[in-house]
Amino acid sequence: MPFNETHPTVTRITSSFSSFSSKEQIIAKYIIDNPKKIIHSTISLVADDLGVAEATVFRFCKRIGYKGYQDLKIALASELVQPIKDIHETISEDDDEDVIAEKVFKSNIRTLEETMNIIEKPAFKKAVEAFLQADRVEFYGAGGSAMIAHDAQHKFLRNGMKTFFYSDSHLQIMSASQLTSKDLVVLFSHSGATKDILEIAEVAKEAGAKTIAITNLAKSPLSQLVDIALYTVSAETEHRSEALASRIAQLSIVDALFVNISLKRQDIVKDSLQKMRNAISMKRL
Numbered sequence: 001m002p003f004n005e006t007h008p009t010v011t012r013i014t015s016s017f018s019s020f021s022s023k024e025q026i027i028a029k030y031i032i033d034n035p036k037k038i039i040h041s042t043i044s045l046v047a048d049d050l051g052v053a054e055a056t057v058f059r060f061c062k063r064i065g066y067k068g069y070q071d072l073k074i075a076l077a078s079e080l081v082q083p084i085k086d087i088h089e090t091i092s093e094d095d096d097e098d099v100i101a102e103k104v105f106k107s108n109i110r111t112l113e114e115t116m117n118i119i120e121k122p123a124f125k126k127a128v129e130a131f132l133q134a135d136r137v138e139f140y141g142a143g144g145s146a147m148i149a150h151d152a153q154h155k156f157l158r159n160g161m162k163t164f165f166y167s168d169s170h171l172q173i174m175s176a177s178q179l180t181s182k183d184l185v186v187l188f189s190h191s192g193a194t195k196d197i198l199e200i201a202e203v204a205k206e207a208g209a210k211t212i213a214i215t216n217l218a219k220s221p222l223s224q225l226v227d228i229a230l231y232t233v234s235a236e237t238e239h240r241s242e243a244l245a246s247r248i249a250q251l252s253i254v255d256a257l258f259v260n261i262s263l264k265r266q267d268i269v270k271d272s273l274q275k276m277r278n279a280i281s282m283k284r285l
Contacts, residue, residue, distance in 0.1 A: 043069040114233040115249040134184035141188035160272030181208035192220025
């Protein structure tokens with residue numbers, strides 16, 4: 001299934017809900033609850049319903065990436081061809097082990113589907129090109145995101161690229177300071193507001209390196225700072241934080257990048273893999 005070129009509006013609003021102001025949350029909830037009404041209403045009617053100024057509604061439309069209210073209406077109309085799904089799984093104490101497992105799996109599947117739907121094709125293509133042009137690729141993450149960064153470094157090492165990962169934040173920022181315009185940095189942060197990661201991104205940019213962020217779909221300091229932002233969508237539930245749910249989406253973006261890049265470097269990848277297999281075979285009895 002190809003990536004969608006449009007951002008599903010309700011998914012976009014829901015995933016960014018916690019970052020909105022109280023007034024923006026009122027507008028957001030109205031759109032989520034009344035998408036069909038929005039399609040048949042003017043901006044004046046919506047503003048009157050909510051008791052806010054038309055300019056406030058217009059600014060909200062711009063905030064979530066649309067040119068204005070009319071652009072939002074067009075997007076909603078096209079999306080309502082398919083029913084809007086609830087992105088939260090509901091787990092109760094009465095559920096048995098099998099039911100809980102099924103709900104977790106379905107929630108993960110939804111996370112992947114909705115992340116796939118909001119991937120911007122131009123940004124993804126730019127990310128692939130940045131990998132192909134890089135002499136050196138460094139992967140950074142803090143906390144749970146560090147595990148994703150380490151996994152990414154391990155994957156790209158297999159296709160013959162010079163890849164690096166440091167678990168210590170001091171080593172990360174020291175290494176970032178030594179990068180050049182020929183190098184690439186990939187930063188993982190669900191919140192997009194982790195202090196260490198923001199500092200590393202700034203140091204890497206000052207050194208001239210290209211920067212990619214894999215982060216949650218929301219306006220965050222990291223997404224505004226980097227050259228290319230690739231977004232994930234995940235919902236927080238009573239028993240699982242959205243940061244935990246986002247890991248499977250982050251891993252899938254890494255896999256999609258890896259396969260694209262490997263296909264464009266087939267001869268190098270084959271040679272690299274053969275060398276690794278020969279080396280690893282020495283470790284076996």
